[in-house]
Amino acid sequence: MNYKNKANVILGIVSAFFIFSFILKYYIVNNAYTDFIFTVIKAALVGGIADWFAITAIYRKPLGISFHTALIPRNRKKIIEATAVFVENELLSKEAIKSKMEKNNIANKISENIINNKDSINIKTIKLLNEYAEKLDRDKVKEKVKKLKTKYLQEFYDEKRIKCVLSCIYNKDGEKILDDIFDFLINSVKKHEVQEYIYEVMAKLKEENTRGFIARIGISIFEASDSVNLREASRIFHDELLKGVRKLKNPKDYYRNKINTEIKLYLDNLDSQDNKLEKFKNYIFKDENIEKFVDKMFTKSKIVFKDYETEGYFVSKVLFKLFSDVFEEVVSDNEKLSKLCERVEKAAVDILEEKHYIIGKFIRDTLNEFDDKKLNEFIDDKVGSDLQWIRINGSVVGGFVGMLLFVIMKFIYNPFLAPQIRNIF
Template identity: 30%
Template sequence: MNSKNIANKVLLVVCFLFLLSIGLKYFYKGKLIVEMFYAVMEAALVGGVADWFAITAIFKKPLGFPWHTALIPRHRERMIGAIRSFIDQDLLNVESIKKRVDHTCFVTLVIGFIENKRSQFLLRSWLEKSYQEVIANLDFQEIVGYLDIFVRKEIRNINTISQLKSLVRWLLNERKVQVFTTYIVIEVINQLEKIEIKEKICKHIEELAQGTNRSSLERVFIWLGEQTNSVNISDAVETFYGEIVTMLQEIKNPEHILHTWIDEKLTNLVEQPEMNIAWFEQIESWKVTLANDVKLNEVAMQMVDDFSATKDPKLYTQLIDWVCSQIHEYWEFFKGNNEIQEWLEVRIKQATYQFIEKEHYIIGEMVQRVLSEFTDDKLNDFVEDKAGDDFQWIRINGSVVGGIVGLVVFLFLHYFYNDYIVPMIQGW
């Protein structure tokens, strides 16, 4: 049972009791208790009816009474403006919203949302549903064109010498030059140990022995064969092979003079000004040629066409798995990096503050627009729904307080006024 029904029933009971008091007063004239009951019910009825009229006048015209009634429909624009002002300037003003935002950690909310298994499932489902549409709507020709321009521009902007010197400096500082040199030597030794290499050396020596026009290296090799008293080509090959392997094994020693020589040359390279490097112009020329001649369009478009022509569903599944793995990898990195989280939190709050300051007026406009669309009856229902119970209890209290006041007045008139107040007045 709502408060309005209770208030109506209370007023009905008071009215009935007032009629009963009239009957009792008629049949029991002069009875003090009856007179007191009549006075109490009379005052209770007056208080209840007065408050019923006052509360009803807020929403409509009670009994058709036109003066200063139906206050909400009559002053609806002013009331709507007051509600908007209260919400816009007091309840949800800019500063109060900023304080609430300031106590909110958006990054924590985002992490909690994305870590939810349902959210991850929705993200995966969205990727599976939308990737074909996204790919179909992409203009790969335009994308490849932008990529081609970007790569060519970046190649031209690369400071080749500076990058090379930085690489050499890092190799020297980390002592990677010896490691790299030793690795090359080991690979050469491994290649020399192959049978086909020996056969090629043997064949070359045979051609060399029969030739007349020999290079300096060839003359050294013939001289080495003569000094070792090589009897035949096979012995010469074995001797030459052994000397080469022995020399390479010695180079593997970190203390070998070759390592020192390489370090000195690289150190001199790092310390030289860029313009003093002899092959600076050749490197720059090679870089410009590469930037002009590189053909990314053809290769990239061929890859796109091959991918688009592929109908294997496993390929798309693998692509989505790869995208999800990349997202997961970056997500784990983000969760473990407090610095990035703090940076993002600051940026989100700054953007939120700017949005609040710029668009705060929307709150008031929304409230005013919604309330303005209400009819008079709907606006009455809206107000009564929010404060109707309190209004009806005012009616109930009117009857109760009226009855109490009636009782006090009756007791005053019968026990104080006639016995004390009247003689005092007459004595003046």
């Protein structure tokens, strides 16, 4: 039984006792005892009815009386505005939120959270990229790239500008670019598929060069004696190839320096090389090539991150590679990570400064969705129990006050004070 029902039951019981005491006093026996009972019950009934009227008047019009009743519906807009202002300017004020952020050192917590969850962040990024790519309309992407080509790329793609950009980038980060290229080359050569390809080429050469009967007999003898073993030869060749490619990582390597010199020479003569840039621009900016490029970016590709493996789009794989490289570099550098988290915290504060009004707007919009009935139910759900206790207390306190008044009137006022007052007047 809820408190409202309890209050109603108590008021009903008090009303029944009032009728009983009334009949007892005026129709059966009238003495000090029945007078005491009637006075106490009458006061309890008055207290209970008064508090019922007061509590009901908060929500609606009791007994149809409209004078200062239905307070919540009547003041609905004032309640909503006051609530929004209180939350926006007091409970969740700019100063309170900023103080809370500074006190809890949000930047350090963000940093710790990133470090502790960097693998899950990477995996979540893969999933988000795949989900986003899944939702993209390829035809719309193609049209946007074509519009971008017409509006910006052809204008930007000027020979002198491109040459300047490429030369500046290579002159500044040439060694790092070469290292990245050779790292990619090393990882590619290390793959088992390369050794298999070498073996297949050797097997094909063997087949082509041992067509004679005598040659085949000679090769069979050598293979039987382990003098010539194609599988072992391909492995040795693969190891030597990998060793040679790894030497390119040495800044003093002859071939590395030769490649570096050729790249610089190529960039210096880029604008005079038979309009190669212009021809290349015209080629890549063809509509059919743009469509092929977009289709390729949306082909399915295997994405691997540590023990996690999934199938996604090629564009997701490319973007994730860029993200993971930058993310790993930031996470492994405490100074960079600290600066990043401080910027995140500052951005949050700036957003708070600029968009703080949204808190109040959100509360106003939410509460404005409540009609009078819903607002009554909302407030009753939060404080209704306490309000119904007021009704119960009204009957109890009313009865106690009635008892006190009876004692005062019976044992103090009537025998002592009343005669004195009559003598005066």
